[in-house]
Amino acid sequence: MISIKGLRKVFTSENKELTAVDDLTLDIKEGEIFGVIGYSGAGKSTFIRLLNRLEEPSSGNVVIDKQEITALKANELRTARQDIGMIFQHFNLLWSRTVEDNIAFPLEIAGVPKAERVNRVQELIRLVGLSGREKAYPSQLSGGQKQRVGIARALANNPKVLLCDEATSALDPETTNAILDLLVDINQNLGLTIILITHEMHVIRKICHRVAVMEQGKIVEQGDVLEVFTHPKEKVTKKFVAQVMGSDEHDQSEELYYLIENFKKGKLIRLHFLGETTNQTLISQLAKNFPVDINILQGKITQTQAGGYGTLVIQFSGDSSEIEKAIQFIQKETSVEVEVIKDAK
């Protein structure tokens, strides 16, 4: 769907050259939500702006849906941009226009007749959940509502791709979640390919299918979100994963030592969940099927688009042969990995 090859952007200021995006090659599939994460200055904004040529590349090419964006003349680019919606951190709304007039703006530019425009705007307002706010001005809206206007405006011409430039960075956590849910809805219901840049791993965890990690203009690691979360390779990736899961191995071993010392009966087990979508009822299944006591001691499980992952430490106590059967059940019937931390025998 999107093919990016050897993309570079060199800025020159005060006779110094700075390579903001450095020989970047990437393929993005149709219908996926692809996240690019990196710290400030990594080159994310420059990268996403190169895709629709808000920033002109120094070299390399970008192909979106078989059209080579980097080869288009100015007038061709204007038409091609109707297929590439974009939303921004600070919304970029027109402050003197109402909600409906902001959303109608790209339709006016595309020459859509008035009656059709009015219908389309109504449809978009419903889609993004802004019914009743049609006549409001941006200054009268909350941050989340402003971004909803931004999304509706970006979708007005039925684009194939939506570029999101730190779209939730100016929002509080609750509003961020609501906007992320809306992006997932749009992705699923309209089949829209979404590329987003962010410095928050929570955003990647919650909605992305694949992720690329950017550092100094380059992609240093990429893959399925679950794979990158469970097996981060680069130092920078490990830091991002720690934003969501916490990673301090020292802390973990201290906590385990505490559990081993204080829960001496039966067996202490650590369960490793990896992309489980079907095992959410595991504990209740164990409790129903085996005459053992289960004590939940510690856990951290988080949900991604590909299912949950994380660990759960439990204590089994009771008849040791029943405990063994319960463990065998987990090993045979689920893909949860079992690690025995301590066996009281």
Ligand SMILES: Nc1ncnc2c1ncn2[C@@H]1O[C@H](COP(=O)(O)OP(=O)(O)OP(=O)(O)O)[C@@H](O)[C@H]1O
């Ligand atoms: N117009 C410009 N002229 C000169 N240098 C620029 C320009 N735009 C960006 N840069 C530089 O390019 C590098 C990458 O910036 P970019 O904004 O793409 O990073 P980022 O990862 O999006 O970070 P942030 O989240 O802070 O914006 C930075 O060193 C920045 O100073």
